[in-house]
Amino acid sequence: MNDAPKNEQAVDLKSGIKDILKVIDQEREREIITRRFGLYDRRETLEQIGELLGITRERVRQLEKAILNKLKAASLSGKITAVSNLEKVLVRHLAELGRVAKIQDLTNHLLGKTSDAREQAHVAFIAELAPNLTVIEENDNYYHSVGIAEYGDEKKLKSEIDKIVALVKKKGEPVTIETLHSEMSFEHPDHIKGLASVSKQLAHLNEYWGLVKWPTVNPKNIRDKIYVILAENGSPMHFSEIAKSIKQSSFKRKNVTTQAIHNELIKDSRFVLIGRGIYALDSWGFGKGTVADIISDVLKNSPKPMHRDEIVREVLKSRQVKETTILLNLQSKPQFKRVAKATYVLETVN
Numbered sequence: 001m002n003d004a005p006k007n008e009q010a011v012d013l014k015s016g017i018k019d020i021l022k023v024i025d026q027e028r029e030r031e032i033i034t035r036r037f038g039l040y041d042r043r044e045t046l047e048q049i050g051e052l053l054g055i056t057r058e059r060v061r062q063l064e065k066a067i068l069n070k071l072k073a074a075s076l077s078g079k080i081t082a083v084s085n086l087e088k089v090l091v092r093h094l095a096e097l098g099r100v101a102k103i104q105d106l107t108n109h110l111l112g113k114t115s116d117a118r119e120q121a122h123v124a125f126i127a128e129l130a131p132n133l134t135v136i137e138e139n140d141n142y143y144h145s146v147g148i149a150e151y152g153d154e155k156k157l158k159s160e161i162d163k164i165v166a167l168v169k170k171k172g173e174p175v176t177i178e179t180l181h182s183e184m185s186f187e188h189p190d191h192i193k194g195l196a197s198v199s200k201q202l203a204h205l206n207e208y209w210g211l212v213k214w215p216t217v218n219p220k221n222i223r224d225k226i227y228v229i230l231a232e233n234g235s236p237m238h239f240s241e242i243a244k245s246i247k248q249s250s251f252k253r254k255n256v257t258t259q260a261i262h263n264e265l266i267k268d269s270r271f272v273l274i275g276r277g278i279y280a281l282d283s284w285g286f287g288k289g290t291v292a293d294i295i296s297d298v299l300k301n302s303p304k305p306m307h308r309d310e311i312v313r314e315v316l317k318s319r320q321v322k323e324t325t326i327l328l329n330l331q332s333k334p335q336f337k338r339v340a341k342a343t344y345v346l347e348t349v350n
Contacts, residue, residue: 012086013110017122019082020129023074028053029067036064037128038121068128076131087130090123091148098194100136100147100157103127105197136198145198151191160186161195165202165211174208174217206232206250222264225251226271227281236280236320239265275320286318292329294318295336299346308342 017039024030031053035044046057046064053060075083093109094101107115107123127133127146136154138144147157167180177196181189196202196209203210203218205228210217215224216231229245230237237245242265243258265271271279272286280286289297298314299306306314308330315326330336330344337347 012089013119013122013126016082016086017125020071020080020126023071023080024067029063032060032064033067033125036060037125038117039125040118042117043121071129072131075129080129083126083129086126087132090127090130090146091132094133094146094148094194098188098190098192098197099151100134100145100191100194100198102143102145102197104143106146141200143198143200147194157195157198161199164192164196165199168202168210174205174210174214176207177209180209219251222246222256222260223268223270225249225254225256226261226264226268230271230279230281236274236278236286238277239279240277242279274318278320291315291319291321291325292333292335295326295329295333296346299336299344305339305343305345308344311344 021030021034021039024033032049034040035049035052036046037043044052046060050057050060071080071083074080075087078084089110090106093106097105097109101109103120103124104115107120110123111119123146124135124144127135132149134147134149134151134153134157136142136145136147136157142158142161151157152160163184164180167183168175171179177189177193180192180196184192186192196204201212203212203214205217205219208217212218216228219225219228225246226242229242229249233245239262240258243256243261246254246256246261248254262277265273265279270282272282272284272288274280274286282288294315295311298311308327311330312323312326315321316323319326335347336344339345
């Protein structure tokens with residue numbers, strides 16, 4: 001088997017649009033529909049179409065509504081074969097995408113490639129006419145999307161999306177779809193994923209979903225991307241390794257220089273220098289300051305003098321440096337007092 005059937009549907013999509021438009025008798029009405037949906041060029045406003053046709057904005061709106069109602073009625077009664085055939089194709093692809101999907105994602109899946117605005121307009125137009133599909137109009141909270149009508153009208157789908165957003169907010173941190181599924185009453189995790197993808201309030205990265213304002217799922221600048229790379233790695237990294245990981249990542253913008261990465265690491269308090277060019281997240285418990293500062297903290301927290309080997313072990317938990325560097329600081333800094341063979345305390349200041 002190959003992907004030929006999927007590619008054939010791309011041809012059917014274009015010819016289907018032509019067949020649907022043939023149902024519209026008047027040329028002016030075809031102009032209104034093609035321009036309002038952007039079927040052959042960019043989408044146009046009611047005002048733009050009104051100026052072109054010499055009628056008012058309100059008259060364009062009335063005509064558009066009337067034309068769509070006629071087409072929907074004809075589609076419902078099965079009189080437009082192209083709509084019936086393409087609806088079946090869209091339902092099949094939606095089933096694979098979780099029963100609901102953004103117009104862009106559905107079109108990409110349908111055509112097997114990255115779709116353009118015109119192709120997406122074709123799918124949106126067909127969905128508008130198909131009786132077994134639900135269209136979610138775009139606004140500040142939702143993307144322009146399509147769902148299988150069997151699983152809900154626009155109001156129900158939006159309500160389910162809102163419940164997913166509310167649960168993510170309650171969690172307070174990125175979660176997987178599987179985690180959401182375990183706490184919600186949806187039949188399949190893919191349905192949750194489809195619904196979540198429709199929300200403009202959510203974003204995802206590497207299978208984790210969270211609020212769009214959270215940098216861990218929606219990194220917008222270099223510092224956020226550094227944070228994500230370190231968090232995913234789970235251990236300290238050299239700044240050159242961080243730069244390489246960003247370039248190999250799935251981030252939208254990843255063409256960064258090693259020097260730029262180093263500069264951002266220095267500026268952000270979330271990142272702690274723990275060795276020569278090696279950085280960790282401050283949330284991992286690595287202390288800030290020089291090696292001498294770390295030794296001071298270690299000795300200060302010890303109820304008794306410490307052997308140099310113990311000091312080295314403790315410092316290495318917070319700093320990736322050579323043991324000789326730690327020993328040199330112990331022997332040369334005046335705040336460290338040797339009280340026995342290779343044993344030290346913190347010098348008290350009177």
